[in-house]
Amino acid sequence: MARRSTAKGSPHAGADYYGTAILIVRGVEVPVRVEMRGYPEPTDGVYRWVGRIDADDALTDVLGDEQRTPCVVRTGDTACPAVVGDRDLWNRYRVMGKSTPPYPLL
Template identity: 45%
Template sequence: MEDDGYEGPAVLIVGDERFALRAHLVGQFQPIDGRYRWYGRLDADEALTRLVGAGPAAVVLRTEEGHAEGQLGEPDLWNRYRIEGVSLPPFHVPFGLEDAGAQ
């Protein structure tokens, strides 16, 4: 099965703060536990780095295709944060997740 994904504009919500940035996301349905796992990188943003530092942080990610709760990990050397979630993803998936039993 191929990865699903999204690359484009996004809004990251951390507490009461919002950050407009670009997201690079992929995901896969995991048949063993019946969940959809999505993850990716967010482009660097100086204000986000000042707020979150080395992470982790609970967040909400909104794209043109949807929104989902996720978790920021540590930033890489270029201050791009890794983001991941276990839920319906913040992007369109070409097959019905409801039919696949994702949570």
């Protein structure tokens, strides 16, 4: 279940979306948990959204060592193209997209 986290003191308090998603990479659907937030870029007006995907062995197996991999992020009925980026020390991947995000804007 997706949610906006507004609890004070929560590490996810600033998230626009924190919940489950399906990441489609190289034709493989991988269920993941993501935290995402977005903002309109003042220089070009394009809405950009970024986030982190919780550590997931199945995703690591699909991605291997590739740094920037095109994907689709699906939350509920909404799916949007994105790019899976670098992996941090905790095995979480960055995800980035632009234009309409894969979560509802409030």
